[in-house]
Amino acid sequence: YGVMLAYTPLHYMLFKSNGPRFNALVMTSGNMADEPIAADNAEAFEKLSGIADFFLLHDRNIYMRVDDAIARVGSGKTRLLRRSRGYTPNTIMIGEETKDILACGAELKSAFCLTKNSHAIMSQHIGDLENLHAMEFFKETLKNLKNTFRAEPKIIAHDMHPDYLSTRFAFEYANAESIPRQMVVPVQHHHAHIASVMAEHGLNKSVIGIAFDGTGAGLDGTLWGGEFFITDRRHFERKAHFECVALPGGKAAIKEPWRMALSYLKTTFNDGAASEAKRITGSVGEKKTTAILKMIDARLNTPLTSSAGRLFDAVSSLIGLCDTLTFEAEAAIELENTARRAKHKDEKPYAYSLSVQPDAPMRIDFRPLIRKIMLDLKSGVDKESIALRFHVTLADVILDISTRLRTESRINDVALSGGVFQNSLLSGLAQAKLSSAGFNVWLNEQVPANDGGVALGQAIVAWESVKKYFC
Structure with missing residues (x-):
């Protein structure tokens, strides 16, 4: 995650000891994945003996387990x-x-x-x-x-x-x-994501709320995650969202981004999805690829989602960065890091389409983006450029929808929240575009956007x- 200075006497003793001399130490919490920190010596021995080579024990009991905080400046x-x-x-x-x-x-x-x-x-x-x-x-x-x-x-x-x-x-x-x-x-x-921003900054009037994350239960039975609201502290109205796609296998798709890549290929190319998925087939095998495409066709265990996080996963897999996660948000992190390495920082956005119907939320369709990414890959365009253009496209979508909602509502405050906005490249691009267009932009500071x-x-x-x- 980052760096920290020594903050306990024990840390200083480790650096100043008469034994091995350390310039730096790699440190992590004493717990199994998805479990709280071990709070006493016996628990540490029981749960961590198969992981740790040595134990440094202490005679002070832990009264309350508290992880280290993580901040970005x-x-x-x-x-x-x-x-x-x-x-x-x-x-x-x-x-x-x-x-x-x-x-x-x-x-x-x-x-x-x-x-x-x-x-x-x-x-x-x-x-x-x-x-x-x-x-x-x-x-x-x-x-x-x-x-x-x-x-x-x-x-x-x-x-x-x-x-x-x-x-x-x-x-x-x-x-x-x-x-x-x-x-x-x-x-x-x-x-709740948007209300957290409003609470932090004392915003009491309505805002344009943009929430991008993995998934959250929606009001219509689908899984939301690419959302544009007009909202106050009590009510919200869903004004626009990413077009829903299949989440093949439900939670399994969150850990295996190649499933979301197939979902977007199926949505974009229909019967031509299999021929567009040759790289994925080579990575995970034809049997798995065929099974997932059939699952999507049959609508079997494939809830619909408008998730921005899952779109990041799909693009990361499509351009060959990450097919299977070894840690949370790995695919999206790889996509952001790849975009930062692009040689040309002024990449233009990909196309997308917008469905506008009376008395219904606008739907943002990324099939044009997926088509062009696949063409770029076949043309030998480097991954770094594709990744950056993808980020620029999402920032353009944010500005486009926000401008439309300002025209409709006369609201000039935009609140951005959700785990996707921990991507500092996307949040920076979006904030710059919105600010240049005269919006007041608000993000989480005291509590995480996730x-x-x-x-x-x-x-x-x-x-x-x-x-x-x-x-």
């Missing part, structure tokens, strides 16, 4: 990618007195939010809520912060996805505390939804 701004040690439990002023609220967050990069008076209290980074250990850490942290701030939540906010452990916990907590049903508030995932900041937005939307009962 640029253009005079510090933007958190992970809000944890050093930033929690510092509060965020939300500009209005509220009742005590618990917002349970999402599933990945979990963090919850409590409110007390006019303060929002974000938990430290919990991790992905996908197993019992992570859920127990969530509960342990909640108990600690409730006691610290004397918070007794009477309003509960949660994601709309019914299968998230955070959603299930919200209902369990409400039942255990006898919290009335009208005080348990579902919040649409991407609305799902680690969703709980702040949930808390704000929930309060706007129920405060009528208290006024």
